[in-house]
Amino acid sequence: MMSKQILSIQSSIFGDQGVSSGLAKQLVDKFVAEADYQLTVRDVTQDNIPHFNAQTLSDIADGNATLADALIAEVQQADVIVIAAPMYNFSIPSQLKSWFDHIARAGVTFKYTELGPQGLLTNKKVYVVTARGGQYQGSGKDIDSSYLNVILPFLGLTDVEFIYAEGVNMGGDTRESSIQAAEKQVNDLVA
Numbered sequence: 001m002m003s004k005q006i007l008s009i010q011s012s013i014f015g016d017q018g019v020s021s022g023l024a025k026q027l028v029d030k031f032v033a034e035a036d037y038q039l040t041v042r043d044v045t046q047d048n049i050p051h052f053n054a055q056t057l058s059d060i061a062d063g064n065a066t067l068a069d070a071l072i073a074e075v076q077q078a079d080v081i082v083i084a085a086p087m088y089n090f091s092i093p094s095q096l097k098s099w100f101d102h103i104a105r106a107g108v109t110f111k112y113t114e115l116g117p118q119g120l121l122t123n124k125k126v127y128v129v130t131a132r133g134g135q136y137q138g139s140g141k142d143i144d145s146s147y148l149n150v151i152l153p154f155l156g157l158t159d160v161e162f163i164y165a166e167g168v169n170m171g172g173d174t175r176e177s178s179i180q181a182a183e184k185q186v187n188d189l190v191a
């Protein structure tokens with residue numbers, strides 16, 4: 001039997017040192033070690049996923065959108081997707097937004113029906129690991145989570161769980177206690 005696939009989307013500008021990167025890696029490692037998942041890592045910031053533009057659209061029309069096709073295939077093949085989504089200027093990293101721009105393709109990852117849009121990336125579990133310098137969970141300023149709560153279900157990714165590490169730049173012991181709480185949450189997820 002083919003082993004299940006886990007896709008790790010990393011997007012911190014701090015690479016492996018990012019808070020979101022570390023937590024996401026911990027979660028992914030658990031799936032690999034405890035449930036024998038096969039891992040694909042896509043670091044959208046290191047790979048510098050370019051802005052989606054008119055050329056990308058015409059490449060898609062011509063069947064030449066190599067990068068977008070590869071990014072879509074990675075998502076289609078995944079059973080579990082772990083998205084590390086740090087908050088930068090109240091949003092997700094622009095490279096992660098570009099990743100969404102590349103994978104959202106009408107007729108492939110979503111389609112329009114008489115009843116409205118329908119996501120085509122179904123039967124996948126998504127974990128979003130977010131890290132913030134401040135504390136915004138549940139507030140109107142939690143724009144990155146609001147966006148992810150719209151774009152993911154739009155693509156059919158309806159089973160989404162968030163892990164928050166907040167207040168990591170607030171000083172005192174907020175950083176440590178917040179990361180520890182997130183680590184515990186991660187530990188309890190793949191039990």
Ligand SMILES: Cc1cc2nc3c(=O)[nH]c(=O)nc-3n(C[C@H](O)[C@H](O)[C@H](O)COP(=O)(O)O)c2cc1C
Nearest residue numbers: 012018019020021086087088089090131132133134
């Ligand atoms: C360019 C930049 C912008 C940031 N903007 C915000 C922000 O708007 N709100 C916030 O709470 N923290 C902000 N931070 C702090 C980050 O959220 C924090 O460093 C977090 O650890 C980032 O996740 P990462 O370590 O996985 O990259 C910002 C950090 C950087 C580098």
